[in-house]
Amino acid sequence: MKKNYHGIIPPIVSPVDKDENIDEQGFRALIEYCIKGGLHGFLVAGTNGETMQLTQKERNNAIRICLDQVNGRVPVIAGVMDTSTRRVIENIKALEDMGGTCAAVTPIFYDRHTSQDETIRHFEQILKETSVELFVYNIPPFTGIKLTPDTVMKIADMDERVVGYKDSAAAYTDFLKMVGRYKDTSFSVLSGATPQALSGVLMGADGFVPALGPAFPEMFVSAYEAAKSKDVELTIQYDELIRESGKILGMSKNATAAAKYAISLRGHIDKRVMMPQDVILPEEEPRIKAKLEEVDAMYEELKKSVK
Template sequence: MNKKYFGVIPPIITPVDKRENVDEEGFCKLLDHCIEGGLHGIFVAGSNGETMALTQKERDKAIKVAIDHVNGRVPVMSGVMDSSTRRVIDNIKSLEQMGGTCAVITSIFYARHTSQDETIRHFEQIAKETNIDLIIYNIPMFTGLKLNAETVMKIAEIDNVVGYKDSSGSFPEFMRCLTHFKDTDFACLQGSTPYAMPSMLIGADGFVPSIAPLFPELFVKAYEAGANKDIDLAMKYDILLRETSKVLGMTKNATSANKFALSQLGFTDKRVIAPQDSIQPEEEQKIIRKIAEINEQYAEMKASLK
């Protein structure tokens, strides 16, 4: 097997300045931090990257900055999701011009979904227009359509569709995909962090946690435990990973929580794009305490393993 996309691949935030333009300097520092911390890839312009809140110009800028600055050190997956097949194809053409090699695609959104087949047609038409890698992204909370395992399997028959990111929260359907794609080059990535370790133990290729840049060593070691099928160790990491997920629930807006948490690294601002709810001072203090608690728990765990 020759998997291109595996390991811990964070859906990276898009740092922005006061005018909601990409903060290129801060973004580059954050990207370096992720790579130096051992994370295995970058997913730019995803939901956590506020991709649909950015202007098209700034969305393209975020993607180009990521591609150029990462410069092949790890794979870069770029979100090209949009509200029609034509719009996605146009986004992919822009991505190709920027040197992008991997596009992440959802079902269309802001539309009345009538069938699973529409998403199969969506990928079939897109694949005719490009030779770059395509990854299926199942995130029904934003698209309004939950892809089932059969649909994913049909889309995967298209030559340049190389992987699947599942943020549906439907673990049984994801398990069906893991069984179907076992011993193939097709990558199955878990998008829900609470399912990350169980998914790894039964054959997932990696997971896509938004908070990973804050705890890169923790997430990489958790991935390694899962990939090595070390059940006892993986379950210890599972407890900590589920604790990290609690950070995102400490505000009304998970993006606000994530951006504030990552701002504690010192590279980026906590700013989210209007009109989203921003974080409140009392929420900030809760997150700071939670980060300290997780770091303390991780230190204790590492000491216990020596």
């Protein structure tokens, strides 16, 4: 059965100017670079996009620019996460006004969570008052609650507009339970835990959401295609390569700053992150640049060996 959301769908960063407003020119150039690199879609205004650091106006601006630049060529999932059901619905209404068709919804956060049922009620009300497709986004480090597979399945069964699940809980057994349940349906299951992602695709997952996708678009697409085609030996080689690239995220105190700097080395955006986050230190920059070049060279060698 056809899956509308599959492959490599990165959580695209939000390039900003010195006033912390979206750098529209840089953002459009980065999106175009990613599309030319073969990426299968975008998650805009997600965690890696510093969505909660942006003002509401600039969050909507990032979504608007992404939708306009993509112009229907690949799917766009927009982050609408917030601290209450009413706020999320208002965010989705703004998305609908911009012509967006899919929203990523987390449990609410900055809250004393009391049950899984509150998130079920959250989605029930959102579905009543909005018309877009929804992705269930499970990211417990930022929401304070880990959704169980049963909860996600209950939400998925509510309406055909619940079209997918992004798992950033990194609970592999739970993730595989979701993969097995929705393997032969139109419901998409994407991994937000990159170290587990290729093995997940081998097991039937529909794709993954790597923070460094915009830094290595062609490499991530090739890795996905190897796993999707069930080429185990090649997938193992790509897994090693992706784990090597993932070291970039640990080369700075702030993984978002590390990702943004690595992506900026491709020449389209500035490395700037938003206050009050830690920034890339001068001594960290050459180490990240060297690792990016090392991974590029490893990828070229792997391509030669495949030929």
